[in-house]
Amino acid sequence: MIYIIRTLALTLVEVLCCRIFFDTFLKRRTLEHHMDKVVLLGLWGMMFGAACITGMVWRVLVVVLGTFICTRILYNGSFIHVFFISIAEYTLNLMADSIVVFLLQFILQVDVKRSLPENTLIMIMCKLLFLLCVLACSRYFHHIGNLSYIPDKDWCWLMVFPILTLALIAGMLISQGMMALMLSAFGLLLANFLFFYLVQDIIKREMNIREQQLGEIQARNQMQLYQSMEANYEEQQKKIHDVRNQMECVRGLLEDKQDSKALEYINHLYGTWEKEGAFINTNHAIVNSILRQKLIYAEQKRVQLVLEVQDLSAVRMEDEDLVIILANLIDNGIEACERLKQKQRVLKLRICLVKNELQISTQNAIEGQVQKERGIIVTSKREKRKHGIGLKNIHRIVEKYNGEDFIQYGTDYFTHTIVIEQ
Amino acid sequence: MRLTIAVCDDEGYFRQQITQTIQDELALRGCIDNTINTFSNGQELLQNPKQLKEYDVLFLDISMPGENGMQIAEKVKQLNEKIILVFITSYIDFAVEGYRVNAFRYVLKNSLNTGLSEAVGAVFQQLRIRKKELIYECLEGTCAIEVPELYYVESRRHKLRLNIKNNAVYTMYGKLDDLEEQLNAYNFIRIHKSFLVNYQHIRSIKNYILTLDNGVELMIPRERYRQVKEQYYELRGGLQ
Numbered sequence: 117m118i119y120i121i122r123t124l125a126l127t128l129v130e131v132l133c134c135r136i137f138f139d140t141f142l143k144r145r146t147l148e149h150h151m152d153k154v155v156l157l158g159l160w161g162m163m164f165g166a167a168c169i170t171g172m173v174w175r176v177l178v179v180v181l182g183t184f185i186c187t188r189i190l191y192n193g194s195f196i197h198v199f200f201i202s203i204a205e206y207t208l209n210l211m212a213d214s215i216v217v218f219l220l221q222f223i224l225q226v227d228v229k230r231s232l233p234e235n236t237l238i239m240i241m242c243k244l245l246f247l248l249c250v251l252a253c254s255r256y257f258h259h260i261g262n263l264s265y266i267p268d269k270d271w272c273w274l275m276v277f278p279i280l281t282l283a284l285i286a287g288m289l290i291s292q293g294m295m296a297l298m299l300s301a302f303g304l305l306l307a308n309f310l311f312f313y314l315v316q317d318i319i320k321r322e323m324n325i326r327e328q329q330l331g332e333i334q335a336r337n338q339m340q341l342y343q344s345m346e347a348n349y350e351e352q353q354k355k356i357h358d359v360r361n362q363m364e365c366v367r368g369l370l371e372d373k374q375d376s377k378a379l380e381y382i383n384h385l386y387g388t389w390e391k392e393g394a395f396i397n398t399n400h401a402i403v404n405s406i407l408r409q410k411l412i413y414a415e416q417k418r419v420q421l422v423l424e425v426q427d428l429s430a431v432r433m434e435d436e437d438l439v440i441i442l443a444n445l446i447d448n449g450i451e452a453c454e455r456l457k458q459k460q461r462v463l464k465l466r467i468c469l470v471k472n473e474l475q476i477s478t479q480n481a482i483e484g485q486v487q488k489e490r491g492i493i494v495t496s497k498r499e500k501r502k503h504g505i506g507l508k509n510i511h512r513i514v515e516k517y518n519g520e521d522f523i524q525y526g527t528d529y530f531t532h533t534i535v536i537e538q
Numbered sequence: 539m540r541l542t543i544a545v546c547d548d549e550g551y552f553r554q555q556i557t558q559t560i561q562d563e564l565a566l567r568g569c570i571d572n573t574i575n576t577f578s579n580g581q582e583l584l585q586n587p588k589q590l591k592e593y594d595v596l597f598l599d600i601s602m603p604g605e606n607g608m609q610i611a612e613k614v615k616q617l618n619e620k621i622i623l624v625f626i627t628s629y630i631d632f633a634v635e636g637y638r639v640n641a642f643r644y645v646l647k648n649s650l651n652t653g654l655s656e657a658v659g660a661v662f663q664q665l666r667i668r669k670k671e672l673i674y675e676c677l678e679g680t681c682a683i684e685v686p687e688l689y690y691v692e693s694r695r696h697k698l699r700l701n702i703k704n705n706a707v708y709t710m711y712g713k714l715d716d717l718e719e720q721l722n723a724y725n726f727i728r729i730h731k732s733f734l735v736n737y738q739h740i741r742s743i744k745n746y747i748l749t750l751d752n753g754v755e756l757m758i759p760r761e762r763y764r765q766v767k768e769q770y771y772e773l774r775g776g777l778q
Contacts, residue, residue, distance in 0.1 A: 420652050422643070422660075462656050466775065471742040471749075477775035524772040531775035 122236050127163040129243045130209065131156055133250045134183065137205045140254045142191035142198070152190055159186040180206050208253075212246035219286075226289050234289060241285045248278050273314050280307055333509060334436065337443045341402070344409040399429035402438055403467065410446045414463065419453040421446070424466040431474055432538050437513045441476060442467075444506040445532060449478045452530060456483055469538065477533035482525065510534065539569055539669055541662075542592050546577040546610070547599035547626060552647065553578070556597055556626065559651060563658035579603070580610035587617050594669075595622040595642075595661050611639040622664060624657050626650075667724050667738075674700070676708040683708070685724045689750055690735040691717055705752065725773050729758050729766045737773045 135156065144152075162182040169175045184202040191198065220226040220238065255271060284303040288296040362385055369378035396407045407423065414421040431438070449463040464479040510532075514521045519536035543560060547553045553576045564572055575593075577583040579602055584590065596614060600607035611623055624643045643660065645653035670685045683702055692699040693714040700708040718726065718734050725737040729748055733756055741751045746763055748756045758766050 415649075420649065420656060422656060459652070459655070461652075464775070471744070473742065473744070475771070475774065477771060479775040520767070522768050522771045524768055524775075531772050533771035533775050535771065 122239070123164060123167045126239055126243055127160055127167060129247065130163055131160045133209075133243070133247050134159065134205055136254055137208070137250045138187055138191055138201060140250075140257050141201050142187070142193045145190060145192055147190070155186050155189050159183065162186075176206070208249050209246050212249055213242040216242045216245055220289065224286060224290055226286075237285050237289055241282055244278050244282050244285075248275070248282075251275075251278075270314075270317070273310070273317070276310055277307065280310075330509060330512075333444075333506075334440060337439045338436065340409060340443065341405060341439055344405050348405070348408075396423070396425070398425045398467070399427050400431055402435045403428050403431070403442070406439060406442045406446075410443070410450075414446075414450055417450050417454055418458065419450050419461045419463055421450075422462060422464045424464070424468065426468055428467060428469060430469055430538065433474070433517065433536065437516065440509050441513055441534060444510050445476065445478045445534075448506050448532070449480045452480050452482055456481055472538045474536045474538055475533065476536075477531060479529060479531045481528055482530045539662075539666060541569060541572045541594050541665060543572060543574045543595050543597070544577065544583060544590075544593045545574060545597045546580065546583050546602075546607075547597075548578055548602040549599075550578070552599065552626070552650075555650060556654065559654040560597070560658055563655050564662065567659070567662050569662065580605045580607075580613075583610065584613055584617075590614060590621075591618045593618060593621055594665055595624065597624045597626055597645075600625050600627040608639070611641070615639050620668075622661055624661065670724060672721075674708065674710050676700070676710040678708055681708050685721075685736070686738060688736055689739045689752060689754070690733060690756070691726075693732045701754070703752075727766060727769050727773075729756060729762060737770060740770060743767055743770055 147155075159182060163179060166175050166178040166182070169178060180202055183205060184199055187193075187198050187202055188195075193201070216238065220241075251274075280303060284300055287299045287303075291299055362381075366378050366381060369375075369381060396404050396411070398404055398407070403425070407425070411421055411423075446463070446465060449465070453461040453463050460481045462481065464477075466475065466477045468475050511521060514534055514536065517536045519534060522531075522533040522535070524531045524533075541564065545553055545556050545560070547556060557574050557576060560574060561572070564570070575589075581604070583596075596611075598607045598611060598614075602610075607625060607627075611625075614621060614623070622642045623639060624645060625641050626645050626647060628647045642664075643653075643657040645657050667685050672683045672685065672688065674681055674683070677697075681700075683700065687702045689701045689703065691714065692701065696711060698710050698712045698714060698717060700710070702708065714728075714732065714734055718728050721734065727735050727737055727740075729735050735748065735750070735756065739750045739752070741749045743749075743758070743766065746758050746760065748758055748766070750756070
C-alpha cells in the first residue's frame with residue numbers, strides 16, 4: 117500500500133515537472149472543457165503503470181511514448197521537435213536520478229539499496245533535483261513565462277528551498293536517530309525564517325509597485341488639472357487682449373462724437389460677452405476646473421454628463437484628493453458609458469453639501485453583469501496593469517477622511533456614492 | 539398622466555425643436571394628452587400669472603434679449619414654487635444663480651436631442667411620483683394624499699399612522715408590509731420594522747438617526763443602518 121502511495125506521489129511530481137519543462141520549450145494548444153487536465157491525468161496514470169513494469173527497456177519505451185503522445189495533444193510543435201523534447205525530458209529525469217545516486221553512493225558513502233523509507237527519501241531527492249533542473253531550464257530558456265521575470269536575487273531565494281530540502285534529506289540519510297531528527301528540525305526552522313523574509317520582500321516590492329502606480333495616476337490627474345488651468349489662463353489673456361482692442365474702438369467712436377454708434381457697439385459687446393461666459397461655477401476653483409475639463413472630455417467621447425452641483429465653497433478637502441476622487445469617478449463612468457449605445461450614454465454626477473456632509477455620486481447605465489474578482493470590482497480596461505487602480509485610489513482617500521463609500525449596481529445601472537464629513 | 543408644459547425661447551427654430559422633442563419623448567413613455575404652450579420671451583410668459591401657476595415644467599432659454607432666462611426664472615419661481623425648471627443654453631454656463639432657482643437641468647443646444655431626452659425622462663419620473671395620489675380609507679374618512687405629501691408611515695398596534703405635511707396624521711388599519719409593497723415604486727425606504735420613510739424627505743442619515751426635512755428624527759436599528767444608507771445613496775445617486 118505504502119509502495120503504491122509513494123509511486124503515485126512521485127509520478128505526480130514527474131507529471132508536474134513535465135508540464136513545466138514542456139511549457140519552457142513549446143507553445144500550449146487551446147483545449148476546451150479542461151481537456152488539458154484530462155490528458156495530464158492520463159499521463160499520470162500511464163507513468164504509474166510504467167513504474168510497475170519490471171523490464172527497464174519496456175518501462176523507458178512506455179514512458180517516452182506516453183509522454184510524446186500527451187505532449188502532441190497538449191502542445192503545438194512539429195513531430196520531430198516534440199519527440200526530441202520528450203526524449204530530453206526523460207533524459208533529464210534519469211540524469212537527476214543518476215546524479216543523486218552517484219553523490220550518495222560515492223561521495224557520501226551511503227548505501228542506496230536500503231529499506232523502503234530510506235529508499236523513499238532517496239527517490240524524493242531524485243525528484244527534487246529533477247524539479248530544480250526543470251525550474252532552471254524554465255528560468256533560462258523560457259522567454260514568456262513568469263520565471264524569466266524574477267530578478268536574480270529572488271531566484272536565489274527561491275532556489276534555497278529545494279537545495280535546503282536536498283541537503284536535509286542527505287543529512288538524514290547520513291546521520292542516525294536523534295541526530296537526524298535534530299537536523300531536520302533545524303532545517304525546518306531555517307526554512308521558516310527564509311520563507312518569512314521572502315514573503316516580506318515580496319510584500320515590500322508589491323507596495324512599491326502600488327505606490328508607483330498611485331504616483332503615476334496622481335501625476336496624470338495633476339497634469340490634466342494644470343493643463344486645464346493653463347488653458348483657462350490663456351483664454352483669459354486672449355479676452356483681455358480683445359477687450360483692450362474693443363475699448364480702443366469705443367474710444368475712437370467717442371472721440372469722433374459718434375455716441376449712438378458707440379452705444380450700439382457697447383450693447384453688441386455685452387451680448388457677445390454674455391454668450392462667452394462658458395463656465396461652471398460652483399464657487400470652488402478646483403471643482404470648476406475639473407468639471408469643465410471633464411465636460412469637454414465627455415463630449416469628445418459622446419457621453420452626456422448630467423450634473424447636479426451647488427455652491428461648494430464650504431468643501432474642505434485637499435485639492436489633490438478632490439481631483440483624484442472626481443477624476444476617477446468621472447473617468448470610470450465615461451469608460452463604462454463608452455460601451456453603451458448612444459442613447460444610453462448618460463453619466464449622472466452629483467456633488468452636494470448636505471448638513472456638512474459632502475456627497476459625491478455617479479450613476480451610469482451598464483451592459484451585462486459587473487465583473488468581480490475575489491469580491492473586488494474589476495474594470496474591463498484593456499490595460500491589465502491598471503485594473504481596479506481607480507477604485508482603490510478612491511477608497512484610499514475616502515478612508516483618509518473617515519468617509520464612506522457605497523457601490524450599488526443592478527442589471528442595468530451602477531451607482532457609486534462617496535460621503536465625507538466636512 | 540397629463541402634463542402642462544411651457545417652452546420659452548426667442549428663436550422660433552429652437553421653440554419648435556424643443557416642443558417636438560418633448561412630445562416625442564413623452565409619447566415614448568405613453569404620455570400623450572399634454573398641453574405645451576410656447577413663448578418667445580419672458581414678458582409673454584409672465585403676463586398671465588394664473589396660467590403660469592398651472593405649469594408643471596418650464597423649458598427656458600437662458601440668453602434672450604431683454605430679461606435673461608435667469609431673471610425670468612426667479613420671477614416664475616415666485617409665482618409657481620413647484621414648477622420644474624429646465625434651462626436651455628448655447629454654452630456650458632452653470633452659474634451659482636442657477637442653484638437659487640433650483641434648476642432641474644441645463645440642456646445644451648448643441649446636443650439638444652440627447653440632452654432633452656434625458657431631461658424629459660427625469661422630469662417624467664419626478665412628476666410620476668409627484669402627481670401620484672394615494673387614496674386610503676382612514677379612520678378620519680377617505681383621504682387622498684399625493685406621494686410627496688406623505689413623509690413617513692408608522693406602524694403602531696395594528697394601525698398605520700400616515701404622517702403627512704404640516705405634521706398632520708391619518709390613521710388606518712393595515713400592515714406595513716403591504717403598504718411597503720405598494721409604495722415600493724415611489725422610493726420609500728423601510729428603515730425599521732415599524733417605519734417606512736419617503737426618501738424625498740430625508741435630510742440626513744447620521745449616527746443611526748434619520749432626520750426628515752420637517753425636523754422629525756427617527757432611529758435606525760444597527761442591523762439595518764448600512765442597508766438603509768445604501769438604499770438612500772442609491773436613490774440620491776440617480777439624481778432627481
